[in-house]
Amino acid sequence: MDLAPHAFVPYEWKHTPSEIGHASGSSGTRTNSDAAVIDIERDFLVDLGASPDQIRRLENDAARARVSLVQAAVAQGAIRASDLTARLSRSLDLSEPAAGEATRLPEAPDEAWRLFDTPVRLSARAGRMIAVNGETYSPTALAALAQRLGAKRERVMLMTRQGLIDAVTRSHGSAMVETAVRGLLMARPDWSAKAGLAAWQLYFATVAVGLVLGAVAFAPAETLTLASAMLSIFFLLTIALRAAAAVNIALPRPKAKEARLLGDAELPRYTVLVPLYRETAILPHLAHALASIDYPAAKLDIKIVLEASDRDTIEAAQKLAFPGNVDLVVVPDREPRTKPKALNYALHFASGEFVVIYDAEDRPEPDQLRKAATVFAQAPADLVCLQARLDYYNARENWLSRQFTIEYATLFRGLLPLLARFRLPLPLGGTSNHFRAAALREIGAWDPYNVTEDADLGMRLARAGYRTGTLESTTWEEACCRPMPWLKQRTRWLKGWMQTFGVHMRRPREAMSELGVAGFLSFHAYFAGIIVSALAHPVFYILMLYEVLQGRLFAGEGAMENLLLWIAAVNFVGGYAANIALSAFAVAGTRHRHLMLHVMFIPVYWLFVSAAAYRALWQLFHAPFHWEKTEHGVSRLARPFPA
Incomplete structure (x- = not known):
């Protein structure tokens, strides 16, 4: 018709x-x-x-x-x-x-x-x-x-x-x-991961690799010493950021008076985007979670975002008795098949003044939208995004889920509050981001070619002159608790961080002008620090093991060799100390305090992260836009309960 x-x-x-x-x-x-x-x-x-x-x-x-x-x-x-x-x-x-x-x-x-x-x-x-x-x-x-x-x-x-x-x-x-x-590619090609590395970045990387290989061949000790000294800059930035976050948690501060939450009549229309792909089993839990949101139903605009190629999930969703404020948005099949592409498509149909993203397995605290709307109503117009805390309800499942929970605690209870306090750019998490819809559209929404679209979006918001804050509310998720799915998920995250670092370093002077010196340094401390430390971590162990087997640990024949070892030792001790302290403070006083002793296993966990980093580096050149889907609903533990 x-x-x-x-x-x-x-x-x-x-x-x-x-x-x-x-x-x-x-x-x-x-x-x-x-x-x-x-x-x-x-x-x-x-x-x-x-x-x-x-x-x-x-x-x-x-x-x-x-x-x-x-x-x-x-x-x-x-x-x-x-x-x-x-x-x-x-x-x-x-x-x-x-x-x-x-x-x-x-x-x-x-x-x-x-x-x-x-x-x-x-x-x-x-x-x-x-x-x-x-x-x-x-x-x-x-x-x-x-x-x-x-x-x-x-x-x-x-x-x-x-x-x-x-x-x-x-x-x-x-x-x-x-x-x-x-x-985004057409409006701001310099902000899109699709464009790849800039010409000068490719030339620089090629020349740098050639110089390093040549230097190692002719002067290995001196080259390693110089490389260690240069890399220590990234490590020291990362150590300083994490140490500051630990101090920020540890220092007592007067508890802020909670604002009166907006009443039903004052609340604006709110769009909830929930992207799904091959999530048939978790749909009933999703329906229950959406029904638990404490917000006037007539002011909720809920969009279940589905892929046209995923017929099983579409048919399962159509059979569920969703209320009238829930719509199914089926995204036409088109490469790349990524979450940000689906979100961009669904944003065309969003009617809310504010937009929030939830994943299929998410269980936000019931009043989270009401809290976010209250903060936005009282905040200046340049605050356009709020990141709620993410936490895991299956932390006790196994060793991997415990380490994953510790890692999330350091990020959402330690690093992000510190960055928000000093108005530095925030690398967003992939869910529970609350946006002013107008600002989100203005900057081109998500980059469909960046497989860690959330962290990239946080940087673009900062570069556009907007501010991101944190929200005192928790969304419970399922920790990835099986080795191969964890490796694939972490590979995607690290590949996306590499993409994001490459995108925002295409024009370093412009980025520093937009982010400010402090923001530019914090960007390097987070993105470059994580990438470089993940790649260098196993190398340090290999070099240390070699020195031990040679019987020359801290007893080398030359000053250069000893300096190399001392630089590595300072980074090793400082990095572990800062991270262990931050992790301990982050889990203390929460329902995860039982994980205090498990922070000692962070160095072992980092070796797994390093494996994912090298896999991400390989994919960056061979499959840069490939999205490795994380399967949800596999935990054997009960569903979450309020914090």
Whole structure:
């Protein structure tokens, strides 16, 4: 079925008393000659099978949130959106899609992909049909619209929000996914990982490798000494950053007075994006987690983001009884098959003032969105992102999950709060990032060619002059607890950090100007420090073992050799001491205090990280955009409980 829309109506709240009206008698709706407000919404709910108790409860919820009664009913699942739309169409003499036909919207794609983020005035021009989301407007507002249009009302086609999303995807999905993939590359090619290394970076790397190999051949001791001294700069930056984070945790600070959380009426519309791929088994847990969010249902815009090639998960999701505030967004098949590409596509349909990302296995604290909205409301406009804490509910599963939990504690309870306190750029985690939607769109959203898109996005926000903070709320996740899935996940992360470092060092002077000296140094301390230390860590052990076997440890014949060993020893002791102290402080005072003794095994864990780093380096040249999916829902332990 072809539908030629002139204008698309996104999610505007149209339910105020001034907009309440009534249609002419021919429309089949009730009239009131005294122009009194008619409770059409209650009549619709009764007609659609809502009980008196349900209606009373919905009226209270709608009044608290200042939303339409019908919108509250659809969002909470009391009535179905399809039933509401069909009933409205019949009552107001509006058109509706023919049963069994797939509606298509042959309008220009550049209008279609602005469907859900740009306000569009409703108009009825000759020969044009108007596709309207029937869940956006209350029945009273639609009745007034029908009366104003008169005979032209037949040009208005009411559709459900899900139906409109599906129609747009069928009509313009290929163009929209192309924008999701190439948008950043076309607007800011210097910020896209697709472009690879700059010419000067390739020349520099080639010359540097050649010089090092030649120097090692002719003066190995002196070369190793000089290389160790140069690498120690990265190590010392990393050591300083982690030591400062440990001190930041250890120093007592007065507890900040908690702000009053916004009430339902004050809360803005919030979009929740949940990308899934081959996650059939975890869908029921996801539905439960989404239902546990403490936020007015009618102000939640939840998008389950699916890949067209993943038919099993699509079919499983379609069978679940999600409430009316949950939509399924199916991303057309297009390389690269990455999470950021899927998020970029889904962002076209997001209607919230704020956007948050959750993974399939995530269990955020129920009031997290309310806390984030409160912080944003009280913060200056340049604070455009909040990173909630990530933690693991299966820390006790095995040695790997314990080390993974310690590592996350050091990042989300140690490093990120320090960076946020001093307004330094934050490398975001892959989930529980809360954004101002306008700023996210402004900078081009996620880079679909960066396999650690979250950390890169944190740097781009900082370079654009925006600030990221941390949120005092926890999202519980499942720690990767099996060796091969852990290795693949860590390979992807490290490969993405290498991509991110390469992207933001294409123009070092420009990056330093935008980040500031402190931000530029912290960027190197985090990204370069992690990459270099992961690659150099096993080399140190090999050299130390060689010296021990030769019987020359700290007893070399020359000053250069001894200096090399002392530099390595300082980095070794300082690095381990700073990390162990930070890790110990990070897990102390939490439900993970039982991990205090396990921080001593961090050096062993780092050897596994080094293996992933070399695998990441290999993939960086042979499969730079390959996304190794992490399987979720494999833990044998119970689901999480509040912190």
